[in-house]
Amino acid sequence: MRAYRRVLTTLVAFSVFSATVLAAVTALVLVPTAAHAAGPVPHYLMTAFTNSSESNMYVYDSPNASTFSLVRANAYTPPSGLIRDPSVLRHTDGYYYLVYTTNWTGDTIGFARSADTVSWTFLRNVTVGLNGATGSTWAPEWFRDSDGSVHVIFSASATGTAGQFRPYRITATDTALSSWSAPVALGIPANYIDSFVVKVGSTYHNFLKNETTKYIEHATATSLTGPWSFTGTGNWAGWGSGLEGPALTRLPDGRWRIYFDNYTGRRYYHADSSDLATFSAKVEMTGLSGTARHFTVLREDVGDTTAVPTGNRSLRSANFPDRHLRHRSNVAYVDPLNASSPLADRRDATFTVGAGLAGGGCHSFQSVNLPGYYLRHYNMRLVLQRDDGSAIFKGDATFCGRAGLAGGGTTSFESYNLPGRYLRHYNYEMRLDLKASGSVFASDASFMVTSPLA
Structure with missing residues (x-):
């Protein structure tokens, strides 16, 4: 019995020591995880690159779509190239999928996958077949249509970073999101970038950056490939210029929240709307401004x-x-x-x-x-x-x-x-x-x- 007690005491001591080590490691890697609870109330998952790194992705989470806590810094680094503009989707197989900009020039976009949003695995780079190595392929965003089809909408330029960007889409041709269609133009005029599309009823809403004026504008259509009608141009929302990277999510009360990056001032803002036609004044996102860049926010209602x-x-x-x-x-x-x-x-x-x-x-x-x-x-x-x-x-x-x-x-x-x-x-x-x-x-x-x- 005494020998058994000595063994038990040793095991308990080792367990306490191991728990202490594990707690220290966890504290270094996962900054407060309580905000990342996939509980019955909605929570909001955000993936971003930062002002300090274009090659490392950060993961944040929020209970209210406003105040975000860091879940993991440097959560994903691709095997090569950049991870600018990471967009996140939770697919029907339960996994989270990333799509992102791989480089300043070229005709590829990158894909990665995660079961828990903390550990990510590189899947592949997909060649979209536009403009080759001398062009630029930027800002891919997930869009899941009401019929369940999954698309990636991206911006491409034939003449590199200073070129005339316009939006295109590719469509997944298998449920594993491993095979994609040829690119199809969205029907938006040249010199528009950073398209983010949501659908309400039968209407597609496209929020995108006018590269000439640097305003975020709003266009609508009854088909994903247009024709598009611009309903908000210039400083229509009163947010000013020097903005990019719009992304939208739905709030519990049915309103929409748009996020955008004031890249010239390195600040981040959001604004709200009940109809996607008129929006509130912009509100700076304390704690993220000056850190996070061009992110998307995924609302989750799991459980x-x-x-x-x-x-x-x-x-x-x-x-x-x-x-x-x-x-x-x-x-x-x-x-x-x-x-x-x-x-x-x-x-x-x-x-x-x-x-x-x-x-x-x-x-x-x-x-x-x-x-x-x-x-x-x-x-x-x-x-x-x-x-x-x-x-x-x-x-x-x-x-x-x-x-x-x-x-x-x-x-x-x-x-x-x-x-x-x-x-x-x-x-x-x-x-x-x-x-x-x-x-x-x-x-x-x-x-x-x-x-x-x-």
Whole structure:
């Protein structure tokens, strides 16, 4: 028994030491992650390059589309070239996709992908086939049409950086976003750049920079390839000139918010509109002005309708219905359990489901027989530990309910502070893994939230 206690004491000490090291590393890499909660309320993901670097992308997040917190600096660096003007899309496969400007001259645009917005993988450079090495291909922006088709709208010049830019689109020809159509002109006159398109009803709205006057202008059409009618020209919105990089997102009350870069003064602003025809005065974005450049903002409503029953509950595996999630020696597994199992084992499989320690409309799981101890992820395993009151612990011990990946009334649980990773069992051990396609992962990551076993 004494030897066992010495081993246990050593393991606990090592665990505390490891947790401290992990906390320090996390603090260096992930600046407050609480703002990046993919919880039931909308949150806003932003990707940007900065005044200090055209080769490193920064990721920010906001609960209100106004105040953004840094999620990760230098989140992605392409294998070569630049990462100017990064635009982000969440695709139907659950992954986030980037498209970006690769160089000042040339006819390529770059693509990268991420499951969690923190770690990005280069996919490919796509040659759009316009103007060759002597031209310029800039400012690609995602646009998903109401029919589900996915497009990239970019600006191209035949004579390089000083040329007459005009907007084009390419269209994805497969669901993997790996194959693209030939470029099609949008039908906008020459010397316009930075097109950002949204669609309301049957009307396409294009906000773009007039390279002659340096004003952001507004055009509308009933087809993505025009003809376009300019409804806002010159200083129509009262924002002044020297602006570029417009990007729009939708606010919870239905209004639109436009962001734009005053590149001459190195300041960033936003303004709001209920009809895309008239906008409020510009408001400077404190904390981002002078830092972030030409970004897009993606609104996410993930998990809006998924409710998780609270109180004392047990979690039964979807694909092994004789097994329940339980803690054993402070590590989580799915073990065979039922109403006839020993009481001690059934209590290990019963948790008080309550409001998430980190908030965000998510949940935490407290042991019923070890009050103050919660399930949390640690080195991607699910373990039971005492709440130490730290922000890292609260984030690690908070999980957001999602509609079950396996369907059938099940529930899946996404990590609050590592979005894109889900609780799943593997060899009957509970762990936190990146969401993957296929029925095996979906079944391993789905549970029935049942009445308590004890």
